[in-house]
Amino acid sequence: MEYYVRRGEQQFGPYTLAEMQEYAQGGRILQTDLAKSEGLTDWVPVSQILGNIPAPVAAPVTVAAPLEAIPLPPNLHWAILLVILIAGRIFGLLFLFFNWIWSMILANWARRLVNDNKAMVLVAMYPAGFLAGAFAVGFGGAAHMTGVIAIGGIMILGGLIAYIVGIFKIRDAMEEYYNTKENIALTLSGVMTFFFSTVYLQYHINRIARWKQTGILS
Secondary structure, three states: OEEEEEEOOEEEEEEEHHHHHHHHHHOOOOOOOEEEEOOOOOOEEHHHHHOOOOOOOOOOOOOOOOOOOOOOOOOOOHHHHHHHHHHHHHOOHHHHHHHHHHHHHHHHHHHHHHOOOHHHHHHHHHHHHHHHHHHHHHHHHHHOOHHHHHHHHHHHHHHHHHHHHHHHHHHHHHHHHOOOOOOOOOOOOHHHHHHHHHHHHHHHHHHHHHHHHHOOOO
16 A cells, blocks of 8 residues: 655655655654545644554664755746637737746756756747847848848747757656655646647646645646
8 A cells, every 4th residue: 555645745755664664764754744544634744644563673863854846936837827828829929928938937947856957048048049049030131131030030949949859858757756755657648738738737737736636737
C-alpha cells in the first residue's frame, strides 16, 4: 500500500510504509503531517499510521532537509488561456504580448524545477527577435533595402525557433521534476507541445494542481 503525505497546501508521495518510516526517522516527515492511502477516505496524522510500527534503526547520518516542493505557477485554467490567446489574435500584437508574458512565467518556473536557465533565455529570444526583426523589416521597406528586409525576416524566424525550443525545454523540465522529485509519472506529448505550446503545458499544470489538492491525478 502506498501513502501520500500532506503538509499545509503541499502534497508529496506516493511512499511505501517503509519509506514513510525512514523519512519520519530522518525528520523529513513530521508526526503532525497528514497522510492518506487508497484505503483511507480522510487525511489522518502520520502518527496514527506509524504510531505502533517501530521505525527501523539506522546509523547516525546527517539529517536531510525537509521535503520542499516547487510551487506551481499561476493556476489559470487552460481554457481561459486559450480564449485569451484566440481573442488576442484578433487584435494582433495583443496575442503576442500575452503569450510572451505567459511563456516567460512558465520558463521561470521551469528554471526553478531543474535549476537551469536555458528555457528562460530561449523564450526571451522570441520577443527580442520579433521586435528587432519587425523594426528591420519596416526600416528596410521604407528604405527599399531588400537585404535589410531579409535580415529582419531571419531574425523573426530565429526568434520563433528559439521560442519553440524553449517551450520544449519547459516540457523537459516538467517531466524531469515530476518523474523524480514529485513522482507522478508525468508524460507530455511532443506533438501537442509543438502545436499548442503554453496552452498544453497549462492544461497539465491544472492537472498537477488538482492532484496536489485531492491526491488524484485526473
